[in-house]
Amino acid sequence: MDECLSEFIKRMIVRMPLAEVPATLKMWGFLAEKDLQSLTLWKSKEGLAMEIVNLCESKKATIDHAADLDIVYHHINSKKKLWCVYQMSVLSDSEMNVTDVAKFQAIFKKSVYSVLKNVTINFREFGEALWIRIACGKDCMKPNQYRPTFVVYHTQTPYAFFNGITSAHRSMICQGLLLAAGYRHIQELDLKSRSLESMQDMLFKKFSQPFQSHHPRSLPEKSCTPAIVDKKVSYENIKEKERIQHVMHETFGDGPLPKLEYAAYKLETSFNGEPGIAEKIEPFRCLVKFSGPHLLESFRTLAPSGLAEAPLSSLLTCIPHRGRNIFKITEKKQPSNSQAEN
Structure with a gap:
């Protein structure tokens, strides 16, 4: 050694x-x-x-x-790392979607080694997840074992979770995944988190997804009225509290929510003014970011604590259902005069 x-x-x-x-x-x-x-x-x-x-x-x-x-x-210690996720789509003509792990590993290695020689590739299975560790070297140097890329791939799904991937090796690793898994296209999703389990729950739809409807329904197990009622005490806003409770229950449910640390909203809006001037001015851009140890749980408590009105904006409540926590908000572009005439 x-x-x-x-x-x-x-x-x-x-x-x-x-x-x-x-x-x-x-x-x-x-x-x-x-x-x-x-x-x-x-x-x-x-x-x-x-x-x-x-x-x-x-x-x-x-x-x-x-x-x-x-x-x-x-x-x-997966929670010490920030993970991103890629989604593959369109099965190849053979519709492989390789389930033989040994075959997957062989194809992946062959693809990567055909591009880069000074690289080490290692695999290990944890339940349904296949962990891949790739360490690459620059030029003729040995692979840098202290800065590896990790890929967590779940067979029978089109998702792969990445940590430590660099722009120099992204295309090589993605191409290896496509060939080994039998897909044709791959793209990065707008979802990042330190919790692999929560990302998987959102994408695999394992968490309890409530039915979203803001019409109050009877929930006998939950009541805003205290168990011991003193006739001398009047409880204000009981109906409003019950309405908020119904709305938040039907939005987020009662079960545990996926754990995310932040959500980012990128706004891009054009200048509204004279046609000639508006086209020359760069769009206005800003970033709004929410962060916390458990963001979705914080959103669930906003209305009951009186910090926000119910229902919450769909931009906040759609996160677990859409499987993303990075959003880009733009204006709907109006068709030009020539397009309108056609």
Whole structure:
């Protein structure tokens, strides 16, 4: 095991929280149970890391083993990364939609290696998700193992989730995905989050989607009237509170919502004035951004807390149903005189 590989494994161990090290190594599966039990966890992380490096060296660990450990670490700590999502469409003539994981891996590797030689590609399955780790090198240099790209692909779906993808390698990786999965087109969706699970729930429609209707209906299980009613006390705005409750229930439901950290709205509007002047002036652009640890849950509490009127704007409530949290708002362009005459 060369010095670069030893240093790479050491750095991975050092960056892990000490409490996560045993579980991460066990999931990795490279070290035997007796090796794990021999570790002295009360040591400093530097000392523990060197102990693990020595074990790996005695077992002749390779870069593939180290890359596999890196995949396990990022799988456990996926919420520390910002993820984007790409959607593939239009099956190829053979309508493959490859379900054989081994075949998918072989086609993906062949496609990437045909473009770039100094690259390492590693795979690991977690349930229905196939994690792909790609480390590339510049020019004739070795692959940079410290800046890999991660792709999480769910077979039987057209979605792939990316982290750390660069513009230099985007087309190469996307082309490999298309060939391996049997699709023809791929595009990035306007959805980003640190929660892979929430993005998957939105796109795979796993969360409880309420029926949106702003006509109040009876919900006997929920009532704004206190359980103990004092006849001497008058409760104001009961009907209004019940209306808000109905609206928010039918908009967001009662179940857990997908966890998103932000939503961005890009506004672009043209100058309204003399025709000759309006065409020469650049459109007015601005960005409105909402952020928080759990944005959709915050939206659900806006009206009941009196901070907004119900129903909320569809620009806020449509996020989980449309599977996006980045929007571009533009004006409807009026047809020109020549087009109107035709």
